[in-house]
Amino acid sequence: MKRLTKGIIAGSAALTMLATGFISQWEGRSLRAYQDIVNVWTICDGDTKGVTENQVATPRECDERLARDLRIYEMGIDRCLTAPVPGKVKVSFLELAYNVGVGAFCSSTLVKKANRGDLRGACDELLKWVRAGGRVVQGLINRREASRRLCLEGLV
16 A cells, blocks of 8 residues: 655645644753653653763754654654545654654554544544553643644644
C-alpha cells in the first residue's frame, strides 16, 4: 500500500512550525542536561540521544536538535502509517512518537485504528499514554488532552 502520509509535515512550513511549537511547549527547553521523570539524561526540548551529565547546549544547537529529531520521527511514523492522515492529526501523532518513541508508537492500537481509517478512535487512543515510570503523571494527562484536541481539530 502506498504511504499516503509521507511529507505532510515536511512539505508544509506551517505544519512544521505547529509541530515544533506544540512539542516544545510540552517538553520545555533546558540548555543544561537534567534527569527527566524516569532519570534519563535530557537536554534542549526533551532530547535524550547521547546526552551526558553536565552537558550544555546553545539555543541554536537545541533548534537544530529538534529540527533533526522531528525529521527522524516523522520518517519513523511514516513507515507504519499506511492510511491518509491530515496535517494536525499527524502533528499530534508525531508529538506522541517524539515522547514515547517510534517503536512504541508503531506497535500501538492508535496506529492500528489510524490505518483502518478510524482517525477519531486513533485520536482517542492518545489519552491512554499518561504513564511514566509505571505511574500516571498529571503533566502527561494534560499533554495528551491537548494532543487529542489538536488531533480532533484535524478531522474537521
